[in-house]
Amino acid sequence: MDTLDRSRAPEVGTPPAMTFPEVEDYRLDNGVRVVLWERSALPLVSLELQLRGGASAHPAAQAGLAAFTADMIDEGTTTRTALEIADAVDVLGATLTSSAGYDAGHVRLSILRQKLREGLAVLADIVMRPTFPEAELARVRKERLDQVLQRSAEPAAVAEDAFARVLYGGDHPYGASLLGTRESLQALTRDDVVAFHRARYAPGQATLVVVGDIARAELDPLLVSAFDGWSGLGVDPAPLSAAPAPAQRAIYVVERAGAAQSEVRLGHVAVSRGTPDFYTLAVMNTILGGSFTSRLNAKLREEKGYTYGAGSVFDMRVAPGPFEAGAAVATPVTAPAVADFVSEITRLRDEPVPPDELTRARNFLALRLPQRFESVDDVVRRLSELVAHVVPLDFYAGYVAAVGDVDAQAVGDAAGRHLPVEHMAIVVVGDRSLVEEPLRALGLGPVVVLEPPAPAAEPLPPVQEEQ
Amino acid sequence: MTVEGGVDVTIPYTLFTLGNGLTVIVHRDTSLPVAAVNVWYHVGSKNEQPGRTGFAHLFEHIMFEGSAHVPEGEFDILLEGAGGVNNGSTTNDRTNYWENVPANALELALWLEADRMGFLLETMTQEKLDLQREVVKNERRESVDNQPYGSAFETVYEHLYPPRHPYHWPVIGSMDDLSAATLDDVKGFFRTYYAPGNAALAIAGDVDEAEVGRLVERYFGSLPAGPPVPAVQVPEATLASDRRVVIEDDVQLPRLYMAWHGARVYTDQDAVLDVLASVLSDGKSSRLYKRLVYDGQIAQDVSAFQNGQELVGSFWIVATAKPGVDLDELEVAVRQELERLVREGVRPVERERAVNGVETSFVRSLERVGGFGGKADRLNEYHFLTGSPGFVDRDLGRYRRVTEGDLSDAVRRFLLDRHAVRLDVVPRGRRGVRADGPAG
Numbered sequence: 029m030d031t032l033d034r035s036r037a038p039e040v041g042t043p044p045a046m047t048f049p050e051v052e053d054y055r056l057d058n059g060v061r062v063v064l065w066e067r068s069a070l071p072l073v074s075l076e077l078q079l080r081g082g083a084s085a086h087p088a089a090q091a092g093l094a095a096f097t098a099d100m101i102d103e104g105t106t107t108r109t110a111l112e113i114a115d116a117v118d119v120l121g122a123t124l125t126s127s128a129g130y131d132a133g134h135v136r137l138s139i140l141r142q143k144l145r146e147g148l149a150v151l152a153d154i155v156m157r158p159t160f161p162e163a164e165l166a167r168v169r170k171e172r173l174d175q176v177l178q179r180s181a182e183p184a185a186v187a188e189d190a191f192a193r194v195l196y197g198g199d200h201p202y203g204a205s206l207l208g209t210r211e212s213l214q215a216l217t218r219d220d221v222v223a224f225h226r227a228r229y230a231p232g233q234a235t236l237v238v239v240g241d242i243a244r245a246e247l248d249p250l251l252v253s254a255f256d257g258w259s260g261l262g263v264d265p266a267p268l269s270a271a272p273a274p275a276q277r278a279i280y281v282v283e284r285a286g287a288a289q290s291e292v293r294l295g296h297v298a299v300s301r302g303t304p305d306f307y308t309l310a311v312m313n314t315i316l317g318g319s320f321t322s323r324l325n326a327k328l329r330e331e332k333g334y335t336y337g338a339g340s341v342f343d344m345r346v347a348p349g350p351f352e353a354g355a356a357v358a359t360p361v362t363a364p365a366v367a368d369f370v371s372e373i374t375r376l377r378d379e380p381v382p383p384d385e386l387t388r389a390r391n392f393l394a395l396r397l398p399q400r401f402e403s404v405d406d407v408v409r410r411l412s413e414l415v416a417h418v419v420p421l422d423f424y425a426g427y428v429a430a431v432g433d434v435d436a437q438a439v440g441d442a443a444g445r446h447l448p449v450e451h452m453a454i455v456v457v458g459d460r461s462l463v464e465e466p467l468r469a470l471g472l473g474p475v476v477v478l479e480p481p482a483p484a485a486e487p488l489p490p491v492q493e494e495q
Numbered sequence: 496m497t498v499e500g501g502v503d504v505t506i507p508y509t510l511f512t513l514g515n516g517l518t519v520i521v522h523r524d525t526s527l528p529v530a531a532v533n534v535w536y537h538v539g540s541k542n543e544q545p546g547r548t549g550f551a552h553l554f555e556h557i558m559f560e561g562s563a564h565v566p567e568g569e570f571d572i573l574l575e576g577a578g579g580v581n582n583g584s585t586t587n588d589r590t591n592y593w594e595n596v597p598a599n600a601l602e603l604a605l606w607l608e609a610d611r612m613g614f615l616l617e618t619m620t621q622e623k624l625d626l627q628r629e630v631v632k633n634e635r636r637e638s639v640d641n642q643p644y645g646s647a648f649e650t651v652y653e654h655l656y657p658p659r660h661p662y663h664w665p666v667i668g669s670m671d672d673l674s675a676a677t678l679d680d681v682k683g684f685f686r687t688y689y690a691p692g693n694a695a696l697a698i699a700g701d702v703d704e705a706e707v708g709r710l711v712e713r714y715f716g717s718l719p720a721g722p723p724v725p726a727v728q729v730p731e732a733t734l735a736s737d738r739r740v741v742i743e744d745d746v747q748l749p750r751l752y753m754a755w756h757g758a759r760v761y762t763d764q765d766a767v768l769d770v771l772a773s774v775l776s777d778g779k780s781s782r783l784y785k786r787l788v789y790d791g792q793i794a795q796d797v798s799a800f801q802n803g804q805e806l807v808g809s810f811w812i813v814a815t816a817k818p819g820v821d822l823d824e825l826e827v828a829v830r831q832e833l834e835r836l837v838r839e840g841v842r843p844v845e846r847e848r849a850v851n852g853v854e855t856s857f858v859r860s861l862e863r864v865g866g867f868g869g870k871a872d873r874l875n876e877y878h879f880l881t882g883s884p885g886f887v888d889r890d891l892g893r894y895r896r897v898t899e900g901d902l903s904d905a906v907r908r909f910l911l912d913r914h915a916v917r918l919d920v921v922p923r924g925r926r927g928v929r930a931d932g933p934a935g
Contacts, residue, residue: 030613030717030718031717032713032714032717034563034564034606034609034610034614034714035564036564037565037573037603037606037607038602038603038606040577040597040599040600040602040603041599042599043528043577043578043597043599043600044528044597044598044599044701045528046527046528069526069862070502070858070861070862071502071858072858072859072862110779110789111779111780111785111789114778114779114780115778115779115780115844115848117778118777118778118780118848118851118852119844119847119848119851120851121848121851121852121853121854121855122855138859139855140498140854140855140858167789167792170792170817171795174748174795174817174818175795177747177748177818178643178746178747178748178795178815180747181643181745181746181747182642182643183641284745286745287641288636288640288641289633289636289637289640289641319575320571320575321568321571321572321575326568329630330568330626330630331626333625333626333627333628333629333630333633334629334633335630335633335637336630336633336634336636336637336638356633356636356637356641357633358629358632358633358636387576388572388575388576391575391576391577391578392575392576392578394578395577395578395579395597396578396579396580396597397578398527398528398529398597399527399529399580399595399865401527402527402529402862402863402864403859403862403863404862
């Protein structure tokens with residue numbers, strides 16, 4: 029027999045505070061900046077060598093160059109073949125990856141502490157001495173071309189690429205996918221890769237973020253030894269040109285015949301990471317589409333059942349990045365779902381946020397903070413984001429207080445400035461025969477039909493019907 | 496048990512059982528001011544009946560929609576307001592739920608879990624069921640119907656296991672069966688499976704063990720034990736011959752799936768097959784990657800994996816063809832490599848690479864207390880699938896004992912000497928090959 033009074037939720041009491049250690053921030057003699065967060069709970073070390081300027085450091089016409097270069101650095105060095113590099117990492121039980129985003133290149137190593145010396149030697153080798161062998165270049169280029177081909181069959185990827193292109197146009201680096209296009213990848217030469225590597229993978233462009241069971245006194249000799257002979261300033265990335273002025277609102281439709289769902293994206297070119305409204309936008313977006321109880325998910329999933337999940341994000345970068353709201357919605361409800369997106373964004377702009385919703389959003393951000401620092405890889409990601417976006421490293425020490433200072437007035441003002449719903453682009457990837465007319469009937473703006481991504485790069489083999 | 500460098504991968508715990516049969520496992524880790532709550536119910540799609548597939552997962556959704564003392568929507572509102580996150584998942588074998596909260600909100604999470612374990616049906620309505628049915632249908636559209644290669648796994652399962660086998664049908668269910676689910680199904684399912692005796696509660700993080708004991712007794716102690724759970728009938732799953740299936744999908748590149756009956760999870764053979772999968776497809780030098788992707792360039796990607804499950808396991812090799820390459824060519828290359836492995840044996844360094852990766856992953860898995868795969872989740876998994884939350888000690892030993900000879904034996908015994916299901920996923924209009932013909 030249950031006699032307990034369960035009618036009220038237990039009081040949660042005072043949340044524990046998280047203390048942040050002083051992060052060491054210094055330079056090696058060759059100019060590499062080192063950011064070190066020592067944490068000795070487990071014998072693990074995670075680190076990122078970050079190179080300034082990713083896809084934003086080359087023209088949009090060379091789309092894919094930053095990621096292609098990152099993909100190529102472990103395909104052979106002056107001392108190791110591609111297979112020897114892979115074997116050297118695997119036998120250490122480590123992971124070593126290289127990739128590029130819009131604003132930075134990332135070489136990441138995650139390894140047991142006692143194997144750090146050997147792991148660093150491989151990392152330094154691929155960063156300092158890649159040879160970009162022609163045969164490996166041809167193989168990796170073909171792999172990436174075939175990824176472009178596969179991406180053209182993924183509705184969410186097609187929506188992301190169309191959205192970026194509509195917002196930024198063909199001349200801005202943020203307007204192209206990081207992978208690049210068939211045309212751009214075919215046009216890239218080995219000289220392009222060599223030149224990009226020379227400009228970017230230099231001590232003067234590099235920051236090494238190290239987190240884990242290692243003190244500076246032990247780390248520095250390892251670094252000096254691993255990066256022996258590495259020098260040079262590289263080339264500072266040029267500032268990005270401004271994104272195109274916002275267009276009149278329009279709905280862009282990409283055909284995917286027979287699709288069970290439509291991939292929907294709405295948004296505009298919003299703010300850079302340096303915006304003074306950072307905390308206000310974090311709280312505002314948590315309310316709009318940044319958590320499970322957010323308005324977009326509550327409306328489109330929990331009230332209407334249109335989707336498995338809806339959300340939104342301010343993708344802040346060095347230059348103004350996109351605000352993007354989106355969901356995959358059932359084909360027959362595509363137009364009503366788009367209308368709900370627009371009305372929820374409009375409502376946030378036009379009506380004050382109730383106090384309980386504001387408190388919940390602030391708590392969700394501030395009280396969850398310790399959970400974002402659980403693993404050494406987590407901490408590397410947090411610090412690397414700060415480095416890439418030129419944010420002071422003591423950022424998180426002031427985070428809880430700054431989030432707590434955001435009030436309803438600030439959220440309302442920020443919504444007015446940063447949610448220009450009349451100018452947002454709306455992208456829909458879906459079955460045109462079923463969604464185009466209902467979308468037009470919404471009266472939100474003209475419907476523009478975009479070409480689907482290019483089909484196969486080469487003819488498919490002949491079909492044999494033997495059945 | 497320690498790995499190189501002296502780190503102990505053991506997860507210390509205390510275990511007690513309430514009068515109603517609820518197993519409680521507590522692990523203290525004060526590295527961050529966080530508490531993780533994790534509940535496993537020993538029910539998954541294996542407990543469903545044909546015609547009602549997808550129900551265990553649909554039910555998981557309903558568990559978030561409120562209970563007697565928690566109004567609809569409040570479950571997430573209260574947790575987010577306290578700085579918590581939560582989720583749940585359903586597999587063939589089990590359903591789990593977790594909350595990660597700041598340590599001060601542990602009691603809130605326990606109150607919420609207890610309310611839906613004990614008092615879900617009081618506020619259950621047709622409207623809640625109908626709404627979540629639509630959400631789940633959209634989940635199916637997003638993960639299966641509108642996803643390239645999205646129906647491959649359920650198609651292979653359908654052919655790997657006979658119609659009455661509990662793994663024959665997909666966890667997410669069919670659209671027809673989802674439509675057929677009734678409110679009575681919800682009630683019956685809850686009363687049969689969602690009782691303390693069929694569940695275990697793991698709590699990990701910055702918690703006081705005595706306080707946890709008190710709170711758990713307070714919120715869960717008076718819940719009724721529930722009836723015995725019906726046994727699952729498991730017909731033998733063997734393939735009398737190779738099976739070949741072809742489906743068309745909105746894809747650009749054809750993909751080959753090969754699947755065999757493997758070993759049950761947490762058996763010694765399960766570890767052998769895990770290591771074998773790594774030898775076959777982890778890293779540029781791995782057998783299949785090097786042959787198909789790196790040297791031959793006839794595949795865009797290849798992966799091998801052991802899928803150990805509670806009732807029986809399966810071993811998979813999946814490869815995507817380069818444009819213009821026939822899937823038969825991929826299968827021939829895969830089988831040649833398997834035969835070569837048996838003929839020439841595995842070199843010690845191949846085994847060493849794989850086992851070193853496993854050792855690192857055991858250390859890394861100690862970093863998280865909560866969420867999927869965090870320490871609370873793993874304690875529950877070991878408890879349910881091996882009978883001991885402390886199995887981690889023996890778990891790593893399984894991998895260390897694997898020898899080169901075990902690996903080539905496993906290729907012969909589990910792959911070459913057994914029949915396989917081969918599934919071809921091809922672009923629409925490209926079904927150029929015979930269906931149901933002999934493989935290889």
